[in-house]
Amino acid sequence: MTTSGTAVRAGDLFSQLASDTCWILGAGASYDCIGPGRSCTPLTNQLLSWDDFDESFRRDLGKVLTQRGSTIYLENSITSRLEQTIDSCRASKTDRGAHCLEVLTRKIGENLRDEQVVATLARGESIGYRYCAENYLWLASETSHNPRQSVLTLNYDTVLDHGYDQLRNATPGPKLYFAWQELLKSHQEGLRSPARSNGIYLKLHGSLDLISCHNLSCRLYRTPRFQVFRAGEFIFEKLRRRDDICEECGKPVADLILPPGKNKTLEEDAFHRRVYAEARKALQARTWVVIGYSFPEYDQDLRALMQEAIRSSKDPKLMIVVSPDANVIAPRIGQALSLAVGAAEWTFSGLIDWIFEREGRERPGLA
Ligand SMILES: [Zn+2]
Numbered sequence: 001m002t003t004s005g006t007a008v009r010a011g012d013l014f015s016q017l018a019s020d021t022c023w024i025l026g027a028g029a030s031y032d033c034i035g036p037g038r039s040c041t042p043l044t045n046q047l048l049s050w051d052d053f054d055e056s057f058r059r060d061l062g063k064v065l066t067q068r069g070s071t072i073y074l075e076n077s078i079t080s081r082l083e084q085t086i087d088s089c090r091a092s093k094t095d096r097g098a099h100c101l102e103v104l105t106r107k108i109g110e111n112l113r114d115e116q117v118v119a120t121l122a123r124g125e126s127i128g129y130r131y132c133a134e135n136y137l138w139l140a141s142e143t144s145h146n147p148r149q150s151v152l153t154l155n156y157d158t159v160l161d162h163g164y165d166q167l168r169n170a171t172p173g174p175k176l177y178f179a180w181q182e183l184l185k186s187h188q189e190g191l192r193s194p195a196r197s198n199g200i201y202l203k204l205h206g207s208l209d210l211i212s213c214h215n216l217s218c219r220l221y222r223t224p225r226f227q228v229f230r231a232g233e234f235i236f237e238k239l240r241r242r243d244d245i246c247e248e249c250g251k252p253v254a255d256l257i258l259p260p261g262k263n264k265t266l267e268e269d270a271f272h273r274r275v276y277a278e279a280r281k282a283l284q285a286r287t288w289v290v291i292g293y294s295f296p297e298y299d300q301d302l303r304a305l306m307q308e309a310i311r312s313s314k315d316p317k318l319m320i321v322v323s324p325d326a327n328v329i330a331p332r333i334g335q336a337l338s339l340a341v342g343a344a345e346w347t348f349s350g351l352i353d354w355i356f357e358r359e360g361r362e363r364p365g366l367a
Contacts, residue, residue: 010344011354013320018286020148024302028292028323029348030155045130135348136163138355143176147199150282154205154302155291164201176195176201184209187274188226200282202275202301208269212255213246220248223267224256276305283309287318291348294323295333306337320344322351 042243087270140163153160164177180196180201203209225247244253256268264272283305295303310317319341321330326343334341344351356362 007048008134008341009321010322010346011358013344014351014354016287016318017289018318019146021287022150022152022282022284022285023143024288024290024293025151025153025155025160026291026293027155028294029135030159030292061117077117091101135352136160137167140164140176140350142262143199145199147213149199149283150202150285151206152202152282152302155344167235181209183275183278184226184324187224187271193274196278198276202278202282205299206274208256209287211244211253212256213249213251213253215246215249215251218246218249218251220246222265224271225253272301279305280309284313284316286315287320288324289320289349290333292323293321294325296331297337303333303336310337310339318342322346322348 042227047083136159139151141158143151146168151160161177176199179194179199180203181194183202208224210226212222212224213220245251246253288306309335317339319334319337319339320343321333321341322344323329324345324347326345329343330343346354
């Protein structure tokens, strides 16, 4: 097992993939899809302080958001800062973290116009699909047609959901996005989780398709509630919506930001316990491919789940980290998990390019 990566050795690693694979997605995977030129931003190396968030980051973000007229995109330097800020918000054990993140996401949602979002995400028209970056479309296709594949995402966007949604219209077969929706529904109705042993799609943290009421005197205070996306709706459009109100008290609700860690209400904790029970099943897969996630220290939840899976597995796991700085991340997480971890110093796009090249197929929709 290699712990240092070159393109060739990364290819060797991927030729060892078992048919049952669990894909684990971090922010780097998404920014690789929504940035220009399919360039990946550096992964989070350090967490920002709140002072940084309040001062320079807001100024930088403000500059980007005030650009009008032409297609705007978030520059690599900004997306990197955005990623770090989101991680800071997640790491924060206070309500202020959740509040800051909510303000930030709403601000982005309000300032980006639909056509700008489309221009940023359509990415060469992605074989005719809108709102769907090619990388995620490939992953949706790969996992939809193989029930032994699972996906765990830690992200705040819904690009992969849209990939599943687009495929649903084009092909029959397992619908992973709806597996997630079924799970949310069963939780809200107090029913058992749908029986699944594989083919699982879970959102561990980040955008969960959930809302919650933050009115302290409300019976549903910080109780996760299921939120249905409207047909064709994209995350930025959802964030722009103002008409969601609490069914109990009538006050506006907030998107639920549920970071890893202990700062949870009983209801939030109950939700995470249900999702983590499903994650244990997904992590039984023989191989794990981690894309664009840097395993920050505070994400003890995922590490614990992985450690448990390694301990209880009869077969050794093959774990590959895909990231431009995989040579830094892989040894670090490998040490934490006591596992030899392969490093593929690729972007998500680099991985997909390699797969198409290996299969002798032209990658669709790209110049
Ligand atoms: Zn309420």
